[in-house]
Amino acid sequence: MDYVSGFALGLSLIFAIGSQNAFILKQGIKKQHVFAICLFCALSDALLISAGVAGFGAVTAKYPNIVSLAKIAGALFLLGYGLQSLYASVSKSHALTQDNQQVSSLKKSLLLCFGFTWLNPHVYLDTLVLVGMVSTGADSKVQFGLGAISASFVFFFSLGYGARLLSPLFAKPKAWSILDALVGILMIYLAWYLFDFLPSLNRGDSYS
Template sequence: LSDAILISAGVGGFGAVTARYPQVVDIAKFAGVIFLLGYGLQSLYASIRLSHALDVDGQVVTSLKKALLLCFGFTWLNPHVYLDTLVLVGMVSTGADSKVVFAAGAVSASFFFFFALGYGARLLRPLFAKPKAWNILDALVGILMLYLAWHLYQS
């Protein structure tokens, strides 16, 4: 839902805001580079130093309030989400013939992605019961985040 709101805001006019105030893009890029560098380095550290596995047996189910607060924090406190939805999607949408169709397609793709991610995760549960799988995932995420930070910095 948050992604749909942000995509709609980006398509609905954030492109015009960034055209009028181009420094907003620079600020968002800088924040994104810092975030991606920190996240990438943290993931690489975890891939080398930490050993963890997915073990859901016997765990206490978190409260709905805690789950929603975590979801809210991971979404709205992540500077990269603003780069993706407001800045990037907003700028790309300026070339679309129909902003409504563009927004509907982007929101639909977002819903599909997040539902596939959520429901597909259970299929990977046996794999991520092994600590080595987490180390490999952390390393790949770290490399990807550093790569994205570099390309964002270069743009």
Template sequence: MLATDYFSGFLLGLSLIFAIGSQNAFVLKQGLRREHVFLICLFCAVSDALLISAGVAGFGAVTARYPHVVDMAKIAGSLFLFGYGLLSLYTSITFSHALSADGQAVTSLKKALLLCFGFTWLNPHVYLDTLVLVGMVSTGAGSKLLFASGAVSASFFFFFALGYGARLLTPLFAKPKAWNILDALVGVLMLYLAWHLYQS
């Protein structure tokens, strides 16, 4: 179903982007300080959109020429998502962490965007998540356009929610238990997506 493709893309994008990292901490800090929040969130979301589109389109071009790659991608994607899901569930019950957004003070838009560029484009994990993983999972979708749209929508939703909701989220996620719950939810979503990709 086409609606399933959109929501699968949305859930995958949201699950991947939830990971605690320097980019999210930076967006959170900008939101707390109310400095260039809109442009920072827009930069992060547009960057994700470009990478996701490239991943889906590029993988599509490869599979058109080498059809057997689709089956290999489905297996590899399912195993990766399954492993990622189990790791998230394991983290949710064994680790205790709280988010820290401490870092260098930002006073100008230029400086903020340069830091944001580094957090986004110099992070090797972003290429694995968008170009490789999202590209692989998209091979199981009936509509790659809807799948990509769902993943892109998740990026826009998350970054703007994090940036503008920072003052509400920070007291909650200062508590380690909140991150444990979040890790558990991410784990469940990843396991569902692994099953969905395998079934397709």
């Protein structure tokens, strides 16, 4: 039962479309480094969830400045990537099709994935704080943690490999331009969202 509860909580927290999920979706459609990216995201979640269940959430609750610093770094990263995506959506050289892919290196893809994962303050709030707190009510914290970790693996690999079902919709460069524009807008919105919450953090208010 604790495993099922952990799985349900983990899935509900990760299901919302955010910067990380948007990046995985785009890579899945492009069919580039899907396994490595999904594995990186799942293992990152596993590490953070394990730390949260082990009690590290108490540290972030006691020192909210850790989350504040993550918000600043994350907002700057998202802003930069968002502007880059918007530029790509209107660039004359933008010609991403199924037959003519602009292939990014594995190293570059993983570095971007690192930014979307570890510079996202909500990841820490969800895994270290929320999952950590909820796990204290479980009879078996190990089973609860394994359930939440399993949810991450199931979700990321389903998103990454399921995205290719959308490939027929992206047979034309215009579709990729629209996708880049939507991703860019999402990233810039998330960056603004993080900056907007920084003043309250600096005053020491709740960051939940």
